Amino acid sequence: MATGRGRMLQHWLQALGQPLRGSGAGLGRAGFSRFRKGPGVRSVAGCAAQRQHARQELHCERPSSSSSVSLDRMPSEVLLQIFSYLDAVSLLGMGCVSRRFYHLASDKACGLGWAIILKGKSGKEHVMEHVNLSINHTAVSLAWYGKHWPCVATLSTLELCGVTPVFMDWYKSPTKNRPRWRSLIARYSLSHLTESTMIGCDRLVQIFCLDPGLLVGLWKKEKELAFVMANLHLHQLVERSTLGSATIPYELPPHNAFEIDSTEYGLHGYQLHIDMHSTGVSYLCVTFRSFFTKKECIENGYVKLTVIHLKNDREHLPLIGKVGFFWKTNVFDGYIQSCSVMNVTLLDEFGKPFWCFSSPVGLRPAPSRPDCPNSLGQRYYVDYADVEGRVHMELMWFAKFEEYFVVSLEVYLHFTKINHWFGTHYQG
Template structure:
């Protein structure tokens, strides 16, 4: 008599015998409903081929079906759809699609109407004016009106003007929610000794015009951080109008009338800031700046803002000057470096020269002035429109810098272009 374990082994053996594979191997093994596994695999391939034959690509659909699908898209998606291929471009230009979008975007806000104004207007306009317009007409109308709406909204935001700088007060609010375009291009191969402005024990910093600060680690020469310094003047236009492929270009300048060309430049106003990390070392406004006719040095017109000889004009820098930087792991402060912002307004109050850029003090040597003694340093900035030269003296007793000279050099070519006359 077989034991319990023996009965289990016999049942297991019978099961294996029943499932014993025929000579054909796995492909010939009995399958469900009397079919072999090979037959089932063959049917699976036929089913897949039949499914592939029945599948229809979107591009092979009739135009009427595609137009029905496109009618459910919003304006941005419809514009993107028109970039797929030539056929989609022509279909996405359909006036019947865009008149509905146009009517929905610019319909009057009347919630007490019983009839849907968008449907009613779209239907009536479709019959009256869609057929006699060229393809894409209502798309162009929609884009033009949206651009006008955005410009009007930005103009309203930028209406308040700072009385000291003559620039819009709410530039940050206007730029923040908008899509940004390409403002400037930089070549990182220009990170050479001539563009290095300072460093500390961890890194070196380089300045690329206009206003880009690049930090490289000293040991590995790898990128540590990038800081962009953008002046508020026309920042909204540069940031929102244009794209990465087609940057915004400034409109052509219309020459201003020089009411007294024999006198030279007069009635100019300068606003200068020197700051870093939210700390302002200098914030000053200078009015009624002028220069006499013919006062030219090497192609530049010289405007003296702070005279070395006039002690009453000298100004102190508040706090210890240094450019603060921070990464995810390290932070530091590079001595004698800061950010300089310059806004020069002409006699009509219009921005004549504007920039924001990192600058660094350079030691000149001990001062030999009659009214003060100390180490003298200078700060220089140069671009295609002008130069700035600042001289400072370190007062050891009070441990602060004093600006003893501030001079602007404006290119004669810039002045001639501004006024349309030869200076």
């Protein structure tokens, strides 16, 4: 919690409409004030003007040029003076707002970073701090690459940790002598780099997705590590990166179930923000508000929420550009088709984060279906699943427009998650 002047500054920042994403409050309604739902495209065979309008509307709204005060436009010297009033925890929160804020906050003794610890089968550890950072609207992407990776065959696990300096005057000490506090975020088994977890490849590398949110690139020829990328949703990122230990991840506070039974008549008033992107490139950025599902929409232990209906082409949305994943190392870079990173934030009817994730995903060809003529274009599926829910997206590629269109989007929430959230006892 910020001290006197720090709290006053936080209130001032929030009054300017600049939500402190990544702070203890998490992502609430204010965090999505800059997004709106992209309009449905009247017809996938519509005119070029309609598609251009859809492209423009899909992008997030920018602050008005007439705004009298904008933090992003302030000189670095002014921001550094403002940050000087914040304590370490508040600085960590500010560091998750943008790349610029991250570097400025670090200059004021914040020092938050992320590292991977590659553990060998013999017990030897290889520690690497991130070399690249990209901040999206709702997530952070971190990359590791270099010339001196240990041999994959000798490794057993990979641990992702947040690292912070033990002492506030850390910048006065040589880098190799700086004591760091590790907060374990996730642990991955490298034995899972198999064909079942591979989501794409090009002529140089193969990429594998390990849950949660880790992408591992292997050189195709040597089958050795090329790069690692971690995708971290901003919701409670500061807590996960600082409040755990070197061996135990940060444990979320106990959730107090709501007294009302919102599931009695289905789920109502939910808000979904979803974006698909690669490094520096956005393919989709859209928010859906006030959608709902009836209690009868139950499938195999999940409640189904239909966000985009297949048969309603007014809801169909274009993806901007050809979807692909851009990768980079200190020697080569490349592009893998039909892969991207998907960020999803689902807010409940009270504006509380209900389900959040950031993960690499791949497009896979979909089988034909009688209610969707194949003559329109090739169809693809994008799927994500974890213990709390699933996302199923259906895309169609139209060669005439050289664009993908999202023609169906469904969210499935597991009954275990719903019962935990509302204190109910539903059976799937």
